[in-house]
Amino acid sequence: MSRTRHTIARLNDLSHEEFARVCGPVFEGSPWIAAEAAAQRPFADFDVLLRALCDCARSSTPERQLELIRAHPDLAGRLTLTAESKREQSSAGLDALTQEEMELFRFRNESYRNRFGFPFVICARLNKKDAILAAFDRRLTHSRDEEIRVALEEIFKIAALRLRDIVI
Amino acid sequence: MSRTRHTIARLNDLSHEEFARVCGPVFEGSPWIAAEAAAQRPFADFDVLLRALCDCARSSTPERQLELIRAHPDLAGRLTLTAESKREQSSAGLDALTQEEMELFRFRNESYRNRFGFPFVICARLNKKDAILAAFDRRLTHSRDEEIRVALEEIFKIAALRLRDIVI
Numbered sequence: 001m002s003r004t005r006h007t008i009a010r011l012n013d014l015s016h017e018e019f020a021r022v023c024g025p026v027f028e029g030s031p032w033i034a035a036e037a038a039a040q041r042p043f044a045d046f047d048v049l050l051r052a053l054c055d056c057a058r059s060s061t062p063e064r065q066l067e068l069i070r071a072h073p074d075l076a077g078r079l080t081l082t083a084e085s086k087r088e089q090s091s092a093g094l095d096a097l098t099q100e101e102m103e104l105f106r107f108r109n110e111s112y113r114n115r116f117g118f119p120f121v122i123c124a125r126l127n128k129k130d131a132i133l134a135a136f137d138r139r140l141t142h143s144r145d146e147e148i149r150v151a152l153e154e155i156f157k158i159a160a161l162r163l164r165d166i167v168i
Numbered sequence: 169m170s171r172t173r174h175t176i177a178r179l180n181d182l183s184h185e186e187f188a189r190v191c192g193p194v195f196e197g198s199p200w201i202a203a204e205a206a207a208q209r210p211f212a213d214f215d216v217l218l219r220a221l222c223d224c225a226r227s228s229t230p231e232r233q234l235e236l237i238r239a240h241p242d243l244a245g246r247l248t249l250t251a252e253s254k255r256e257q258s259s260a261g262l263d264a265l266t267q268e269e270m271e272l273f274r275f276r277n278e279s280y281r282n283r284f285g286f287p288f289v290i291c292a293r294l295n296k297k298d299a300i301l302a303a304f305d306r307r308l309t310h311s312r313d314e315e316i317r318v319a320l321e322e323i324f325k326i327a328a329l330r331l332r333d334i335v336i
Binding site: 046047048054058127131138149153156157 | 214215216218219222223226259293294295296299306317321324325328329332
């Protein structure tokens with residue numbers, strides 16, 4: 001992940017393509033969100049930019065929202081990750097699990113995917129592994145519509161923290 | 169709100185009292201959280217500090233969690249606000265409501281408080297007023313336990329953004 005940080009003024013001045021490239025990774029595997037928000041520049045400050053990005057996701061079709069959720073990797077479940085996901089999962093301690101813990105995650109990932117048809121999304125930078133396991137069990141009792149909403153809210157938390165890494 | 173930003177190294181070096189004063193406002197009306205986290209210094213980076221603060225709230229008693237939720241003001245409902253709340257509410261457009269919109273908020277604030285016994289908490293910096301009104305109606309259908317969890321998660325989003333304003 002590039003650790004170069006930009007001012008809002010600089011992000012406003014970038015070409016459409018450059019803006020989409022820089023802000024694209026704020027949403028996992030979903031560069032269309034930053035590309036769509038690029039047309040709304042200039043942004044007055046960090047909050048306005050963050051809300052514009054989140055609103056693009058919020059106001060997109062249910063199909064695109066599902067694609068956004070499905071672009072996320074299973075927790076502790078994949079060998080190759082985006083630089084952003086790798087950092088987030090290791091921040092939550094998911095890169096150093098025992099064999100037994102890996103089984104716990106694998107079982108929950110499968111149960112969750114089987115029930116809802118999309119991966120379990122949680123902001124790993126705000127939760128350690130025990131909190132994540134507890135959230136898995138609680139959220140498995142939700143309805144699918146409720147979980148789509150929760151997943152999007154978690155994605156907005158992830159986005160706020162990823163955007164912070166990009167904007168000075 | 170002070171716009172002075174500190175490095176993590178500087179926050180680690182502050183006296184216990186200074187750290188609590190600087191980081192206290194990350195949680196509305198709940199300075200005990202930063203005071204508790206101060207003892208866990210040094211923090212390696214922004215994420216570790218943010219998670220330590222949120223974990224203090226997460227691991228506190230149900231009574232203290234309710235106090236934390238209750239420390240939040242009604243949206244569009246109070247004449248005097250903390251500097252942080254004022255900025256957040258104005259960011260969502262809640263400082264420029266028509267008389268009719270104010271009534272919509274007042275009615276929902278009352279319904280929500282009557283049902284759950286605490287104020288409706290949402291991260292205003294991530295939502296505009298229409299999204300907030302829609303969330304009110306949806307969340308009124310939740311159980312009280314579910315709403316306590318949702319309120320805490322919203323408080324963590326608010327905290328992430330407030331901490332960003334403090335840390336370089």
